[in-house]
Amino acid sequence: MKTPNNGPSEVLLAAQGIRKSYGHLEILRGIDLNLGTGEHVSIIGPSGSGKSTLIRCLNFLEMPDGGSIDFGGKRIWDEKSPIKEADSRAHRTKVGMVFQSFNLFATHTALQNVSIAQVHTLGRSRKAADDRSRELLDQVGLSEHLDKHPGQLSGGQQQRVAIARALAMDPEIMLFDEPTSAIDPEMRVEVLRVMKDLANGGMTMISVTHEFNFARDAADRVLFLAGGLIVEEGTPDEIFSAPKQERTQQFVNAVSGIV
Amino acid sequence: MDYIVESLTRLLPGLLTSVQMTVVSVAIGMVLGFLGGLLLNNRHRGVRYPVIALVEVLRGFPALLTLYFVYFGLPKLDVVLDGFVAVVIAFGLTVAAYTAEIFRAAIASVPRGQREAALSLGLRRNKTIRLIVLPHVLRVAVPPLLGIVVIAFQGTSLAISIGQLELTGVALNFGMSTFYLLPEILMAGALYLIVTTLLTWVEIVSERRAQRLSGGSYQGSGRKRRRGVPKISTEALRTTG
Numbered sequence: 001m002k003t004p005n006n007g008p009s010e011v012l013l014a015a016q017g018i019r020k021s022y023g024h025l026e027i028l029r030g031i032d033l034n035l036g037t038g039e040h041v042s043i044i045g046p047s048g049s050g051k052s053t054l055i056r057c058l059n060f061l062e063m064p065d066g067g068s069i070d071f072g073g074k075r076i077w078d079e080k081s082p083i084k085e086a087d088s089r090a091h092r093t094k095v096g097m098v099f100q101s102f103n104l105f106a107t108h109t110a111l112q113n114v115s116i117a118q119v120h121t122l123g124r125s126r127k128a129a130d131d132r133s134r135e136l137l138d139q140v141g142l143s144e145h146l147d148k149h150p151g152q153l154s155g156g157q158q159q160r161v162a163i164a165r166a167l168a169m170d171p172e173i174m175l176f177d178e179p180t181s182a183i184d185p186e187m188r189v190e191v192l193r194v195m196k197d198l199a200n201g202g203m204t205m206i207s208v209t210h211e212f213n214f215a216r217d218a219a220d221r222v223l224f225l226a227g228g229l230i231v232e233e234g235t236p237d238e239i240f241s242a243p244k245q246e247r248t249q250q251f252v253n254a255v256s257g258i259v
Numbered sequence: 260m261d262y263i264v265e266s267l268t269r270l271l272p273g274l275l276t277s278v279q280m281t282v283v284s285v286a287i288g289m290v291l292g293f294l295g296g297l298l299l300n301n302r303h304r305g306v307r308y309p310v311i312a313l314v315e316v317l318r319g320f321p322a323l324l325t326l327y328f329v330y331f332g333l334p335k336l337d338v339v340l341d342g343f344v345a346v347v348i349a350f351g352l353t354v355a356a357y358t359a360e361i362f363r364a365a366i367a368s369v370p371r372g373q374r375e376a377a378l379s380l381g382l383r384r385n386k387t388i389r390l391i392v393l394p395h396v397l398r399v400a401v402p403p404l405l406g407i408v409v410i411a412f413q414g415t416s417l418a419i420s421i422g423q424l425e426l427t428g429v430a431l432n433f434g435m436s437t438f439y440l441l442p443e444i445l446m447a448g449a450l451y452l453i454v455t456t457l458l459t460w461v462e463i464v465s466e467r468r469a470q471r472l473s474g475g476s477y478q479g480s481g482r483k484r485r486r487g488v489p490k491i492s493t494e495a496l497r498t499t500g
């Protein structure tokens with residue numbers, strides 16, 4: 001288990017009854033997800049169950065069809081009041097997103113990747129932005145690679161640049177969508193270490209992951225998502241060692257290689 | 260030796276005309292081609308299809324026919340053009356047709372994930388295009404565009420057919436009226452060769468730079484990276500929003 005938070009904290013993010021369909025296909029069928037400040041929730045579930053769709057709804061890369069989202073105690077979206085472009089942009093600067101496929105800007109160096117939105121979204125000076133970027137890239141163990149382009153970096157290194165890029169916006173919450181799934185197994189450990197440090201340092205996080213050991217060590221709570229619904233929710237111990245639902249048990253066993 | 264110097268003083272102004280024709284027609288062609296590339300990426304068929312038709316017609320027409328059409332055809336509509344202007348308009352249109360496809364593919368090759376990353380960082384749309392999309396497009400498009408420049412440069416020799424004398428024209432004109440046709444052709448050929456070799460060399464260097472974008476250990480989100488430039492008729496039809 002990660003270092004627990006002290007006492008009950010205020011709710012930072014509250015998503016209620018989130019629904020989303022693509023055409024006739026209902027992907028999310030009413031998801032409730034509350035997250036306290038400093039809390040880390042891991043989401044597990046079979047491929048295609050809607051994990052990516054859910055966290056993409058939380059920063060409006062996808063628009064939910066139904067439900068409501070509160071952030072920092074304020075209603076920022078519900079099905080009756082669509083969000084304005086400027087408001088969704090403002091929201092996204094508070095939400096750091098890390099993608100499965102890194103999505104670094106290929107024409108830019110590692111340093112530029114981390115600095116670009118600091119300058120062009122937050123309005124920091126180039127110097128202040130670069131200083132902050134160097135600090136963050138050092139923190140994720142990449143101070144040797146500031147001037148390399150994404151194509152010259154390994155998957156694990158690219159993902160750490162992507163994490164630094166998201167952190168550079170000083171987000172209030174970080175979303176990780178299977179951050180290690182596209183990385184060779186032996187290169188994952190560095191990325192997971194960075195994420196663990198973040199969680200233990202009190203960052204509010206949601207991580208979609210198949211790394212059960214990581215979720216055990218670093219999550220406060222685990223959600224099992226299947227068929228567009230949250231099937232079960234509990235502490236890492238409850239979910240991984242003593243799941244109540246048979247569906248959860250089957251999934252956990254299958255991923256852990258126990259038949 | 261005297262002949263070479265004398266020939267060069269005759270041919271170099273012709274080469275200059277060739278270069279001018281190339282630069283102006285390529286400039287016209289790339290601006291139109293970039294617009295065409297944007298339109299070919301439009302999500303609406305009603306926008307894409309007419310552009311596709313126009314591009315196919317211009318690519319189907321031999322450049323010589325387009326030139327004749329502009330130079331001899333337009334005066335019938337009371338548009339009379341200077342020879343040089345007719346050449347750069349005709350070749351500009353042909354270049355536009357070929358580069359539209361290059362730009363279309365280059366614009367489409369910017370991975371969607373990079374736009375999403377830009378969105379998630381709160382970057383505005385215009386900044387995303389300027390800071391993320393455009394550098395990518397230029398890097399990807401420059402090598403094939405240089406290939407078009409080489410072809411356009413050699414294509415300017417067609418201008419002789421409407422009496423515009425550039426490098427080929429000057430060489431043939433002199434060679435045919437003297438006993439020096441063969442050496443004059445060789446001299447002109449050598450000049451063409453020097454210019455195209457230079458361009459090809461730049462093309463190879465820029466190609467290497469472009470490959471770095473997709474090279475190394477980059478792992479896309481399962482989507483296939485495009486190799487080269489796909490043909491218009493299949494790919495552009497498929498673009499959907």
Ligand SMILES: Nc1ncnc2c1ncn2[C@@H]1O[C@H](COP(=O)(O)OP(=O)(O)O)[C@@H](O)[C@H]1O
Pocket residue numbers: 022027045046047048049050051052053054
């Ligand atoms: N843009 C889209 N259009 C249509 N279907 C989609 C789209 N995005 C995802 N889906 C479908 O939604 C389902 C859930 O996808 P996703 O949220 O990516 O699942 P997960 O991340 O849990 O693997 C899948 O069946 C997927 O094919």
Ligand SMILES: [Mg+2]
Pocket residue numbers: 051052053177178
């Ligand atoms: Mg997913």
